[in-house]
Amino acid sequence: MTPDEILQALYDETLVGNAPAVLELTNQGLHLGMGPETMLFDALIPSLEEVGARFERGDFFVPEMLIAGRAMAGSMEVLRPLLAETGAQTVGTFVMGTVKGDVHDIGKNLVNIMLEGAGFNVIDLGVQVAPEKFVEAIVEHKPDIVGFSAFLTTTMPMFKANMNALQKAGLRDDVIVMVGGAPVTPEYADAVGADGYAADASATVKKAKELISRRRGAPVPV
Ligand code: B12
Numbered sequence: 001m002t003p004d005e006i007l008q009a010l011y012d013e014t015l016v017g018n019a020p021a022v023l024e025l026t027n028q029g030l031h032l033g034m035g036p037e038t039m040l041f042d043a044l045i046p047s048l049e050e051v052g053a054r055f056e057r058g059d060f061f062v063p064e065m066l067i068a069g070r071a072m073a074g075s076m077e078v079l080r081p082l083l084a085e086t087g088a089q090t091v092g093t094f095v096m097g098t099v100k101g102d103v104h105d106i107g108k109n110l111v112n113i114m115l116e117g118a119g120f121n122v123i124d125l126g127v128q129v130a131p132e133k134f135v136e137a138i139v140e141h142k143p144d145i146v147g148f149s150a151f152l153t154t155t156m157p158m159f160k161a162n163m164n165a166l167q168k169a170g171l172r173d174d175v176i177v178m179v180g181g182a183p184v185t186p187e188y189a190d191a192v193g194a195d196g197y198a199a200d201a202s203a204t205v206k207k208a209k210e211l212i213s214r215r216r217g218a219p220v221p222v
Contacts, residue, residue, distance in 0.1 A: 001028060001032075003029065003032060003034050003038075006025055006028060006029045006032065006034065006039075006043075007029075007038070007039070007042050007043045008043075009021070009025050010022060010025045010026070010029070010039060010043035010044060010047070010075075011043045011044075011046060011047045011050075012047075013025060013071065014043070014044055014047035014048065014051075014068055014071050014072055014075075015047050015050060015051060015068060016067075016068075017064065017066075017067025017068045017070065017071045018071060019067070019070055019071040019074045022071040022072070022074055022075050023074045023075060023078065025075075026039060026074075026075040026078050026079065027078065030078070030082075036079040036082040036083050037083070039075070039079065040076075040079060040083070040110075044072050044075060044076075047068070047072070048068060048069070048072055048106070051064065051065055051068040051069075052065075052182075069106055072106060073106060073109075076106075076109065076110070076113070079113075080113050083113045083114065084113055084116040091118065091119045091120055091209060091212065092120055092121070092143075092144035092145065092208070092209075092212045093120070093121045093122075093123065093141060093142070093143040093144055093145075094112075094115050094120045094121070094122050094123070094143055094144065094145045094146075094147060094208065095122075095123045095125065095134070095137045095138060095141055095143040095145070095146045095147070096108060096111065096112055096115075096122060096123070096124050096125065096146075096147040096149065097124070097125035097126060097127070097129035097133070097134060097137075097147070097148065097149065098126070098127040098128065098129060098149045098150065098151075098181075099128075099129060099148050099149065099150045099155050099156075099158035099159065099162065100128055100129060100130045100131070100155070100158050100161075101128065101152075101154070101155045101158065102127065102128065102149075102150050102151055102152055102155040102158070103127045103128060104127070104149075104151035104152070104181070104182075105126070105127050105149075107149065107151065107180075107181060107182065107201075108124075108127075108147075108149040108181075109124075110201045111147070111149070111180070111201045111204045112124055113201070114201035114202060114204065114205050115201075115204065115205055115208065118205045118209070120205075120208070123137060123141050123143065125137055131158070131161050131162045131164070131165035132165060134146060134148070134162055134165065134166070135165050135166065135169045135171065138166070138169075138171050138174070138175055139169075139171070142174075143175060144175070144176060144212050144215070145175065145176040145177070145178055145208055145211065145212070146166075146175050146176070146177055146178070147177075147178045147179070147180065147204075148162055148177070148178075148179045148180075148194075149179075149180055149181045150179070150181040150183070150184060151181045151182050151183065152183065153183050156181075156183060156184060156188065159179050159188075159189075159192040159194065160192045160193075163177065163192055163193050163194070176195045176196065176208075176211045176212070176215060177193075177194045177195050177196070178194060178195065178196040178197065178198065178204065178207065178208065178211070179192065179194040179196075179197055180197060180198055180199070180204060184197060185197075195211055196208070196210075196211050
């Protein structure tokens, strides 16, 4: 297969949730010398975007979303160490979690991979993270940044609940807060009092470094 055929097949097989084929194609692509970013940004992510569009139109239902998500997650297991492999030094600690009531984690995991690749020490609290868990993790790990991820309009209000919990615990000024996830907008991030928002994984890395530099009054290593 040519690299273009692999990208097309990765897109098609992710769309139908054929996990074994997606894994096999990922390995074939790497064998051919294709970059992990190419497979991620030119096939896997666009395919999941199409899954979302079909769900919105009523052509796909939850099981289809689930198997497509699983197919992509299988490929990410292989790509993860390669995407994170830059040998950069630690630029800061980032505690990350998907908010309570929300199980979406593909986007969050992707952000984590890119942050690790950029030299961050990432502590992933997983999904359905309650406000008190975020508080506990901030006390324990003393991160530079805490990230809240939400993918549903019904779980976005948890950002505010998390902010209130930080305030109540007296931790709000100790940590930079970033928020993100498919339905989140910069306006919403401002409205809940977050320090930063980013629309995708690479923008998150950039923004995170910028916010840390500003707080420390010195540039972070690149
Ligand atoms: C896969 C999927 C699922 C899977 C999740 C599997 C998993 N392990 O994650 C399953 C099947 C479980 C699922 C369930 C549901 N889902 Co769903 N799902 C999706 C789908 C198709 C893809 C999401 C995804 O992974 N995208 C790919 C990643 C790479 O992109 P991303 O998520 O946007 O992440 C990027 C940015 O947002 C950002 N980012 C992410 N997190 C963070 C955090 C910080 C701090 C920062 C700075 C940035 C950042 O960087 C990421 C990487 O670039 C989306 C459609 C879509 N297009 O988003 C629907 C979607 C999110 N789901 C939706 C719905 C409605 C549901 C259900 C309610 C369906 C139901 N009736 O049961 C349930 C809810 C379950 C729950 N309680 O959470 C809706 C949400 C609508 C809304 N606005 O509220 C969507 C948008 C589909 C649609 N178009 O209607 N879903």
